[in-house]
Each structure stands twice: as C-alpha cells, then as structure tokens.
Amino acid sequence: MASRRTPSFPCLDGLRVLGALAIVVTHVSFTAGANFSSRGGAYLARTDAGVTVFFLLSGFLLYRPFVAARFAGKAFPRVRTYLWRRAVRILPAYWVALTVIAIAGGTHIHGPRDVVLYYGLLQIYSHERVLGGLVQAWSLCTQASFYLFLPLYAWLLRQAVGSVRVSRRVVGTELAGVVSLYGIGLSFRALVLLQHPRSAGEALTWLPANLDWFALGMGLAVLSARPARADAMHAARVPAAGWVALAGATYWVVATRLGLPRGIESLSTPQAIGRQVLYGLTACFLVVPAVFGSPDVGLVRRLLGSRLAHAGAAVTYGVYLWHDFWMQKVVGWTHMRLFRGDFGPLLAATLALALATAIVSRVVVERPALALREGGVRLPWRRLLPA
Numbered sequence: 001m002a003s004r005r006t007p008s009f010p011c012l013d014g015l016r017v018l019g020a021l022a023i024v025v026t027h028v029s030f031t032a033g034a035n036f037s038s039r040g041g042a043y044l045a046r047t048d049a050g051v052t053v054f055f056l057l058s059g060f061l062l063y064r065p066f067v068a069a070r071f072a073g074k075a076f077p078r079v080r081t082y083l084w085r086r087a088v089r090i091l092p093a094y095w096v097a098l099t100v101i102a103i104a105g106g107t108h109i110h111g112p113r114d115v116v117l118y119y120g121l122l123q124i125y126s127h128e129r130v131l132g133g134l135v136q137a138w139s140l141c142t143q144a145s146f147y148l149f150l151p152l153y154a155w156l157l158r159q160a161v162g163s164v165r166v167s168r169r170v171v172g173t174e175l176a177g178v179v180s181l182y183g184i185g186l187s188f189r190a191l192v193l194l195q196h197p198r199s200a201g202e203a204l205t206w207l208p209a210n211l212d213w214f215a216l217g218m219g220l221a222v223l224s225a226r227p228a229r230a231d232a233m234h235a236a237r238v239p240a241a242g243w244v245a246l247a248g249a250t251y252w253v254v255a256t257r258l259g260l261p262r263g264i265e266s267l268s269t270p271q272a273i274g275r276q277v278l279y280g281l282t283a284c285f286l287v288v289p290a291v292f293g294s295p296d297v298g299l300v301r302r303l304l305g306s307r308l309a310h311a312g313a314a315v316t317y318g319v320y321l322w323h324d325f326w327m328q329k330v331v332g333w334t335h336m337r338l339f340r341g342d343f344g345p346l347l348a349a350t351l352a353l354a355l356a357t358a359i360v361s362r363v364v365v366e367r368p369a370l371a372l373r374e375g376g377v378r379l380p381w382r383r384l385l386p387a
Helices: 012-032 047-072 079-103 110-120 135-160 168-195 202-203 207-225 228-239 240-256 269-291 300-303 305-313 317-333 343-374
Strands: none
Touching: 012 047, 012 269, 012 300, 012 305, 012 317, 012 343, 047 135, 047 168, 047 269, 079 110, 079 240, 079 300, 079 317, 079 343, 110 202, 110 207, 135 168, 135 202, 135 207, 135 317, 168 202, 168 207, 168 269, 202 207, 240 269, 240 300, 269 300, 305 317
C-alpha cells in the first residue's frame, strides 16, 4: 500500500498565492512597459521567479511521500494512483480554459497536430509552438514531465540502495541524488546556452534544464522527512523573517547586480546561469520557513498559513490559466499601446477578471475533478478507474 500521508504544510498556501501573483505581475509589467519605465522596473522584470516557486513546491510536495515511504521501509505510493491524481488536478481545468479561450479568439488551434500538442501538454517540444496555445502553459508542460519522471527516479534510487529503513547510507544516497539532479539541471542549461548563445529556444523549457529547481524542493523533502532532523530543527530555530531577508537579498542581487535585460533579449551564459541559481536560492529561502517550524509561530508563518492565504491558494491555478487572456482583453478594450500602458490599472483589472474566472473554474471544473481524485463521484465506469 501507499506510504503514510504527507503532513499538512499550511504555510505553503501563502507561497502559492505569492507565486501566482508574481506570474501575473511579470506579464502585466512587461506588457505595460513598467519593466523599462518605472523606478522599480528592475525588480518587476524578475517576477518571473514565481515559476521557480511553483517548481520548487512541486519538487517538495510530490517527492516527500516517496522519500517518507523509503525512510519508513514501506512501499511507495501506487504510481497509477499518483498519476491519476495529478491528471485530474491539472488537465480538466486546463482543457476547459484552452477550449474556451480558443473559441473566444484568445489563441488559435490549427489542425490535429495542434490539438495533440496543446491538449497533450507537448508544445514545448515543438520549436514553432513552444509558446502556442496558452503562452504561460510552457511551465505546465515542464511540470507534467516532472510528474512522469519522479516515480521512475524514486524507483531507480531505491534499487541502487535497497529497501532498508532509514540509515546514514539511505539519507546520504537521497541527498547525493538531489545534488546530482541539481548539477544535471545547471549543466544541461549551460550546454544548451553554449551551443546556441543567441537562440537557446525551447530546450530551456524542458525538464532537464529546470531539474535544479525541482531538486531544491526534493532536497527539502528529504530533510523534512528524515527521522533524525537536527539540521531541520536548526532551520526552524531561525526566525522566518531571517529566511525572508535572505530571499530578499538574493532577489536584490539578481535584479540589480547581474546586468540582466528587462525584456526578452538573450542572455550571456554566465548571466543565465547566475539568474537560474539566484532564482532557485530565492525560492528556497522562502520555502524553508514554510516547511520547518510551527505555522503558528511568528507573523510571517501566520500570514502564509492564514485563512485568506488558504482561500487564495484554492484559486491560484485558475488565475494562472486565465490571467493572460484577460490581460490581452483589457489591452484591447482600452486600446493600450504595447509598452505604453498604465501598469496599476492593467494589473488591477487583470487580477479582478482572472480571480472571478478562477472562482468559477474552481467551483464548476476543479472541485468535481478533485472529487474524482478522492472517489467522491460515482460513475458507471468507476470500477475502471485507478484505486
């Protein structure tokens, strides 16, 4: 059977909200030209780090049940159940959003090939369509490939050491595996950039080029799941504000000290690797206090785990799916010129419309799908579904 259930981490709700807000801001600030004209443009241009937060959260939350089962000497979660739950979590809402937005003229789907690529989350493997369908869905494609990779990785690592209960050897192997994944991610990205210094293209959206971010979350999963957690307790003793300050410091460095462009210009290999590392550190420093320590201790953790954060986290996926469509609609309605817009009103309108649509998506699409995941909806073909 599956391993023990993953403990609740309520503070992660606030990070989901923060990550989703950052993703909306990065698209709005670029479209309105705030990256280039406002005093805080250097910081707005780096809000694409919100993607890093979600990759790291996925690495942590999805790997933790596997590593906890290994430390307890139990069987891994059933792969078909794990994959089924991932599928019903992301696909129904994505398919509905893609279909409705295509009908509304917000994107274009031409022929069977586009249907397979976009609905199958495969567009990042096509040079012409990597940003087709829903522009922001490239990161969802990367996430989907991680979902498939993770059980295989966990199984291979267990085969390397065996199914013995937690020991220094097991913990060491887990940490060595995480370090290896981190190195593979940065090495693959550097190799792609060195081969294509001016047009790295879709390869940078593939899982191997982003393994370092997922690996950081997986490393936190290892440290939080191990029974002997002296290092984890030490992390918990550091005030959450201290970790936030570290995140702020790394964000300041990446925003102001690497000479990064504020648009979509190509980066040098050192700049790209520096950004990758600093984005990962920033996200990691934010996640640490949400994972270690009591959620009731300190203002930061109480805010991250508040009821408001929990409610916001429930609709972040819908905001992610719909915000770019509504932003483009507002741009058209107001006849805004590209890079000549008013950042504040555009952001407010985009967030309001995306939030309203996300609530509808949550009620009409996501909740019924999640009921399928938990077995709450009985269908005639129920016996064919994964247990």
